[in-house]
């Protein structure tokens with residue numbers, strides 16, 4: 001007996017014609033849907049381009065396209081972005097993905113055989129070993145699809161985690177409508193389950209009708225077939241059921257294909273496209289303003305201001321809620337959820353430039369009208385800490401942070417911002433620092449040291465030490481700055497500082513949307529630093545570190561920049577810094593967002609801690625999953641706007657550390673973290689449970705510097721504009 005089967009078995013010629021007509025209709029609707037989407041994306045007039053490492057020349061561009069294609073294929077095929085901290089649902093999604101792909105390929109192979117190879121070339125390959133292996137593959141992957149869908153359905157319906165419940169952080173219950181999303185999710189999962197299950201039943205009924213030995217190569221269908229025969233469904237009865245079910249399954253499958261551009265299934269197209277068109281430095285290197293930008297060109301105020309690839313990203317959102325779960329603003333009761341922000345923007349984009357405009361129906365939104373205030377509230381945009389947790393976890397590569405930043409730029413341009421933030425901008429503009437201190441006080445911390453610190457503008461040195469505002473002016477941080485200076489002196493490091501010529505680096509100014517002020521600060525710093533003679537820069541402020549290292553090169557300042565944790569490790573490795581004793585302490589370490597997630601500096605601080613003998617106990621959220629202290633993105637300069645009864649992100653972080661058990665020190669490596677977490681230890685009521693240490697303070701203790709620490713009173717009082 002020939003090992004194959006007859007396609008269209010039992011179908012009359014008119015039925016076959018009808019089937020091909022339906023295929024044509026399905027494909028036409030799908031194509032029209034894709035065309036309307038492309039038209040919508042092309043309506044975006046923004047110019048945000050994805051930035052890649054190798055561009056410029058045609059060869060460079062070709063290389064970057066090849067690299068981008070390879071990266072997209074890797075991300076999609078390995079599911080690496082979906083599997084991040086996803087647990088069982090990552091495996092379930094892989095089952096759905098590979099099951100769907102293999103079944104779709106199976107249908108494609110069948111169409112190739114029936115509609116091309118056999119009628120045009122008389123070539124028949126769908127039999128024998130090929131057919132048997134084909135049957136086995138489709139059964140195994142069909143099972144993976146079904147199990148994956150059932151697991152995802154159970155997760156959504158029974159486990160129902162917070163991230164999937166659509167409750168909004170910025171609206172009172174009843175003040176918004178999410179039923180459409182819930183129905184859409186279930187229709188998507190339900191229709192796929194229906195197709196998977198009816199596919200197996202169809203196979204079982206076919207086998208029950210014919211019952212040939214080699215049908216066991218489709219083991220699940222064969223088992224079902226035996227079951228059907230067991231209940232008396234065989235022969236002509238099975239044939240009748242098969243005929244009816246074939247049509248039901250086929251019509252639903254074609255409807256599913258036609259609906260892809262209009263339903264949740266769209267992410268199957270836009271997800272990979274979003275990854276492919278992603279900006280490799282999104283959020284970490286913000287785009288410059290266009291040269292000679294007018295007020296209307298500063299930031300985004302209307303949906304039409306978005307770039308085509310950004311509009312495409314909005315459509316890629318699967319509503320998985322991972323960003324919602326990771327966001328410290330959401331967790332801290334602030335009126336922001338990155339998921340809801342994306343969904344609001346997507347609704348506006350669709351209502352303004354989507355299908356309605358293709359059908360010449362009046363749009364729901366004017367593409368050129370302002371979206372700031374309604375539906376995108378300014379307090380939502382000002383709640384962001386630019387921590388990048390959302391961008392890092394989003395499985396489809398949505399870049400929330402640059403979008404928020406663009407809208408903040410427009411708010412700043414319109415003067416729509418927190419009064420405290422506005423005052424801080426003015427202070428920085430006038431004094432060059434956020435503390436409103438006289439520039440000459442920037443290096444007062446040097447006066448308490450038992451040795452002189454070089455003025456690098458006048459003398460060359462191996463290292464230029466860029467301080468940053470908190471390390472220069474805040475009294476608690478000044479003591480740490482002095483400790484670091486002593487450690488470097490002890491290790492014989494040749495360093496100098498800029499004294500009163502240093503200005504705020506502009507990292508948070510930029511993230512808060514004041515691009516003009518950032519530009520002027522950066523240009524001043526670049527000009528000053530360029531006039532100095534040094535080999536490398538270091539800083540203990542991760543915000544300054546990030547901007548000097550990654551954002552100043554675009555303004556002409558390209559240097560090697562180290563964080564002090566990297567420098568301290570180097571000094572240990574060169575044996576110029578030696579731990580006299582191993583500290584007998586249990587510590588945990590908090591990864592600052594701008595050092596860790598932004599720059600991947602995770603191991604140097606941990607290695608330094610190992611070298612001084614402390615026992616490092618990791619918090620559950622560590623390294624790229626670190627949880628922001630709440631200060632980033634300019635939030636440290638704004639009023640606290642959290643909901644009553646919700647603990648601040650910094651307090652939640654201290655709770656997390658205390659929950660580890662007997663941890664003595666909460667170790668940080670950022671001046672703002674020192675301020676934020678010392679406050680949080682007090683306000684969270686954990687003063688007796690844990691103490692804060694900056695990493696260099698522990699190093700100083702290990703190398704025997706503690707007794708030499710300068711006094712607190714040696715530097716000026718703090719005049720912080722924050723409160």
Ligand code: SF4
Nearest residue numbers: 327384385387388390
């Ligand atoms: S950057 Fe951080 S604070 Fe801002 S939306 Fe993303 S996760 Fe939330």
Ligand code: SF4
Nearest residue numbers: 317318320321323394
């Ligand atoms: S933006 Fe990304 S992470 Fe957030 S819900 Fe959408 S797909 Fe998930």
